[in-house]
Amino acid sequence: MESLFTRRVASLLFLLALGAGSLTKQQREPKQAWGYVPVRSNTSMFWWLYYANNSAKNFTELPLILWLQGGPGGSGCGFGNFEEIGPLDKDLKPRRTTWVQAASVLFVDNPVGTGFSYVNDSSAFAKDIGTVSSDMMVLLGEFFKSKTEFQTVPFYIFSESYGGKMAAAIALDLHKAIEAGKMKCNFLGVALGDSWISPLDSVLSWGPYLYSISLLDDQGLEEVTAAAKKVLDAVNKKQYKLATLLWSATEDIIETNTNGVSFYNIMTSDPPTATVSDHENLHFVNLYQRHVKYLHKDKLSDLMNGPIRKKLKVIPSSVKWGGQSQDVFKHMAEDFMRPAINIVDNLLAANVNVTIYNGQLDLIVDTMGQEAWVRKLKWPRLEKFSKQKWKPLYTCSKSTDTAAFYKSLDNLAFYWILKAGHMVPVDQGDMALKMVRMVTQQEH
Template sequence: MELAPRSFPGPRRLLPLLALLALSVGAVIDWPMEEGKEVWDYVTVREDAHMFWWLYYATNPCKNFSELPLVMWLQGGPGGSSTGFGNFEEIGPLDSDLKPRRTTWLQAASLLFVDNPVGTGYSYVNKSGAYAKDLAAVASDMMVLLKTFFDCHKEFQTIPFYIFSESYGGKMAAGIGLELYKAIQQGTIKCNFAGVALGDSWISPIDSVLSWGPYLYSMSLLEDSGLAEVSKVAEEVLDAINSGLYKEATQLWEKAEMVIEQNTDGVNFYNILTKSAPESVLESGLEFTHSHLARLCQRHVRHLQQDTLSRLMNGPIRKKLKIIPEDHTWGGQAANVFVNMEEDFMKPVISIVDKLLAAGVNVTLYNGQLDLIVDTMGQEAWVRSLKWPELPKFNELKWKALYSDPKSLETSAFVKSHKNLAFYWILRAGHMVPSDQGDMALKMMRLVTQQE
């Protein structure tokens, strides 16, 4: 294990983010609370594979960071950047306009954003053969990063550490969580691992695909003939998965999405109350061998690095960080990350969630009511297939209503919790829960981390 190449300086502790950004873009920004410390760096997790991380220390005015948990955020895609989208579009201290976010999670936890798999965001590879191709490689790389992080930042070794995630990030979080649990048991990593939170997560792709038709039909977004078309291609996906043909299943998955778009007049897979925006070209040096991969990459990676965010990350943020290689741009290898994980897309990881539960690891699931790509019906389906002995008792429980505003009678979510499994149904939210319902997402995080 080694840190980033010698041409890179060590961990950065520079001027606070807002002050630097104000200088770099000429903006005047008022920060409503005391600014906290930041650290960022690269870790070389394998030869030719360099992973970027960015830590914000908690800035709660009433508590020291040591009294609050550490939350690592993992984005989806694969190829979506945590340091970009998760940070500036969802839970970080600033939004993409460099304005303070009222619902930043930084007020309740220190935040660790990691660009993974390698090649995502500011992370990069020197050779094409260094991309991760499956969940095992993704988890192995993250173990190297986490060991380096906790060895260098011993102040976080005893602080409760949670892995929060979204979309494909949830699939990675499950695998990473299990490997981290093993590493702690073996004594190779020292940290206070407190649980994983899987948001709108791609845990069982086939359960999502099979539920698309019924969900859209129930929401008046498909009629009878459209439902029949979607159900037919969904069964084709199921047959491919049952035959172990995962690349073919990925291709059929894209076909199913096209059938849905044609029958729904372009429904947005990330929020069914909206329509998909016209697709723009994803900048990449990658030559797509198959058109279905190009379309999938456009649909599931491009939206995580829109032009405004890309300009921010390749402009003032890059200037602030100072350690990004000159020949690498933020998001420049995202398409390659996506394509290299092609055979992993449709593989389920329900068994990994079962292992986490059996090990006593706290597992939280949360899902946006308006999400299609990972709709709640599909999530509930795979949960019912868990082999966890406590599942019957979990199923018998009635859910509890939650309110993001204690003065309002408007229900924001429902929750059901038993032992080390919890499920949050987040209302009026699509795939990106913190973006759509920031107050409820922050409340959920506080509940999961036992602050409420």
């Protein structure tokens, strides 16, 4: 029997699709398109496009943004869309701070097996960032061939968490493809949000960060520091799978010492993770539950596997939204702790615009760790960038509350987003939207 929630959702979808009632143009669902691209044998990747919905401008006058979710295994078409930046929230009510008012937004469920994307053979799951990027090149190639109206529109990649690591690799491959004449699009930059570019720098900063805000005592700091040093040793020896397991163990120690502080926002707490008898599998399960299953909340899962799949009409009956997400995460375990600082260096050297933004209250990718890897960049202009004075930002001209700080030089920019955790658009929607407009050169 259909639940009241399911019936209500289906009714709202129908009404919004028709633009019924007294909804304004910017409250109605914008023009959309979606579909699958077989990026490799036994794989299909799902994408969902929202055309920009702005009463003053046609979509061709606004940029196109590709949004990449984290995990790996988190669904952009689900979480990013309905929980963060899409036109409707998970209750299918219009989102006031949707990015669709400032750009067309392309959500993609990647790596393959994420969200509505799927594999037909377990050997087809991506195991490294190189495969993730090459898969996306196939999808983007098909997208720009079929949607020729977007070939000249300014194109940006925005990302969150592990999505930032994927975004960096994809941005570099995209730049090379355009230079070689293999891709026709107007690529203008990449934005790395609370990004897993240097996992080790995050882990090494957890102890000092938590201690400085009174979430660890001396004994707790000692325990977290000792655990982090084990991660450092494994990374230095390039034992990346071991480093992933030790990273999980470090999180367990933090969880115990802080009484369950949330890794996504230090002002909140999370319930303890489940226990599993097998020691190695315990760490993978804990990691999955903290960093991927978190993106598959029951209400969102009911929405995606119910009314949304009915609306889309292209999802195979054998595919459950999020059904392969744990497999996605496990297959990427060897790649998880590998750093990607060199990729950012290559982007800067290629004169690609790079924006870094981070939530002040994030723990998993705390700002201290982000600043640490930025200091390791080999970019010749880094010293001058670092010496610049940051500038305060306000959400609007009438506001007197500082919402963020930022600095920029040439093709590098950094935004410190205040009062935001790991999911910046969730906590600070107005500031996130302002940042989007600044990055895409719609305002200064």
